[in-house]
Amino acid sequence: MNAPTHDAELQALAREDAFSLPIDEIDVSKPRLFQEDTVGHYFARLRRDDPVHFTENQFYGRFWSVTKYHDIMHVDTNHGIYSSDYTQGGIALWNAPDVKQRLHMFIAMDPPKHDEQRKAVSPIVAPMNLASMEGTIRARTAKVLDELPRNEEFNWVQRVSIELTTQMLATLFDFPFEDRKLLTWWSDVATSVPEVDHVVESQEARMAELGKMHAYFTRLWNERVNAPPTNDLVSMLAHNPATRNMPPLEYMGNLVLLIVGGNDTTRNSMTGGLLAMSRYPDEWAKLRANPALVDSMVPEIIRWQTPLPMMRRTALQDAELGGKKILKGDKVVMWYLSGNRDESVIDNPEAFIIDRPRPRQHLSFGFGIHRCVGNRLAELQLKILWEEILKRFPVIEVTSEPKRLLSNFVRGISDMQVRIPG
Amino acid sequence: MPRVIFIEHNGNRHEVDATNGVSLMRAAVDHNVPGIDADCGGACACATCHVYVDPGWLPRTGARTEMEESMLSFAAGTLENSRLSCQINMSDALDGIVLRLPEGQH
Numbered sequence: 001m002n003a004p005t006h007d008a009e010l011q012a013l014a015r016e017d018a019f020s021l022p023i024d025e026i027d028v029s030k031p032r033l034f035q036e037d038t039v040g041h042y043f044a045r046l047r048r049d050d051p052v053h054f055t056e057n058q059f060y061g062r063f064w065s066v067t068k069y070h071d072i073m074h075v076d077t078n079h080g081i082y083s084s085d086y087t088q089g090g091i092a093l094w095n096a097p098d099v100k101q102r103l104h105m106f107i108a109m110d111p112p113k114h115d116e117q118r119k120a121v122s123p124i125v126a127p128m129n130l131a132s133m134e135g136t137i138r139a140r141t142a143k144v145l146d147e148l149p150r151n152e153e154f155n156w157v158q159r160v161s162i163e164l165t166t167q168m169l170a171t172l173f174d175f176p177f178e179d180r181k182l183l184t185w186w187s188d189v190a191t192s193v194p195e196v197d198h199v200v201e202s203q204e205a206r207m208a209e210l211g212k213m214h215a216y217f218t219r220l221w222n223e224r225v226n227a228p229p230t231n232d233l234v235s236m237l238a239h240n241p242a243t244r245n246m247p248p249l250e251y252m253g254n255l256v257l258l259i260v261g262g263n264d265t266t267r268n269s270m271t272g273g274l275l276a277m278s279r280y281p282d283e284w285a286k287l288r289a290n291p292a293l294v295d296s297m298v299p300e301i302i303r304w305q306t307p308l309p310m311m312r313r314t315a316l317q318d319a320e321l322g323g324k325k326i327l328k329g330d331k332v333v334m335w336y337l338s339g340n341r342d343e344s345v346i347d348n349p350e351a352f353i354i355d356r357p358r359p360r361q362h363l364s365f366g367f368g369i370h371r372c373v374g375n376r377l378a379e380l381q382l383k384i385l386w387e388e389i390l391k392r393f394p395v396i397e398v399t400s401e402p403k404r405l406l407s408n409f410v411r412g413i414s415d416m417q418v419r420i421p422g
Numbered sequence: 423m424p425r426v427i428f429i430e431h432n433g434n435r436h437e438v439d440a441t442n443g444v445s446l447m448r449a450a451v452d453h454n455v456p457g458i459d460a461d462c463g464g465a466c467a468c469a470t471c472h473v474y475v476d477p478g479w480l481p482r483t484g485a486r487t488e489m490e491e492s493m494l495s496f497a498a499g500t501l502e503n504s505r506l507s508c509q510i511n512m513s514d515a516l517d518g519i520v521l522r523l524p525e526g527q528h
Contacts, residue, residue: 076467122528123498126498360470369492369496
């Protein structure tokens, strides 16, 4: 699995810049740094010199960047001080000034409402249910891989990562399979910041697209609310006392949460895992020699990629964090991507190593009450993907540098050309 | 050294040493007992070291904290005798404690 060399010159320049800038000029929220994949150098500087770092950004406003593993863990597990609630601003760096334009979803709620709504959907990814889905996931994965072209370049993201995650989502929602590409589109729209990425033209256009999603799902809701309960997310929401009377904005918000949660995340781990293998061919050799390592490789892929690089909180009271005084109302950003590269907690953190001793101790799923509800499903999808790859392909060549998203919320890859000799 | 008995969901039994003052989760992880994932490393922040404490032993393990209560409320198959094993420290009083493991950690 050989890849073209990483853009060494760009990385070297970024490193020099990151370590020579006056500290107060460092702003890790710039989406360009994620698109160039140079943000890591700036995080390294902050971890060394200013681990809890204040920034005033023209677009995002004033915010704190939390860059070290244990400080991030502290914020994530103290939800009584650091709020996720959409009324405070929610979980993204940018929030609409008007509360009605914010997404009313349980990831962006504090207890007790968060707890009630989360419990309505979490059984779908409970261990027993996962076991029942495994066969379907494996059959679909096998089919997608068997249909891949040989001896020609193709976009792994489109053919594998998007296809597999979208099929999974369609199953979880019992969404009409032939329309499943809509789920991908709505996920992209939902995470878009139009002023930055232009996926849609404006906030109004974004909300209008999400309104179409809401209309489509309202039809599914109406079909299911009067039918006996079934084991899909729409039926679960429609029948649970905690969610069956949700106002439209909450139904829409929670749909966005569940769609994005199952989409951007695993999609980019599916792509990132292959990229990692191409950059670390010795690890691929290790896996081929010992396929049982897939169990520790999967969490390592999720750490190395960190598909969601950050979550934001808002301080409900004055607090101290890493020696800095956080004031009530301050925006506090946990940079999971930086915590996952914290050299004081993870040995040789830049490297992709598939047999680390404690591979699950990474921040990519968050910790505390908002910890990713679908984490074990994500791991199962990745495990099956790699088991099926191992059965088929001794080599997958990554033939281009990946094209990355202009986004600080999704560490995403939109295009990665590969070739399977055959 | 006091001992802990872990019984996997499939019935497999593991009797392991545990050092006083160290968590029962750590005892499981240090002895590679399958079925204790312990993703957060003992911070009461993930609920993947969920165990069912044998009812006779339950009173000796102390009470759940508010955070443990929250995390357990999101785990699958939580019962009266559910605890997070990272929140129980070993002591002579717990020598021989029996912990059953759930079907999976979530």
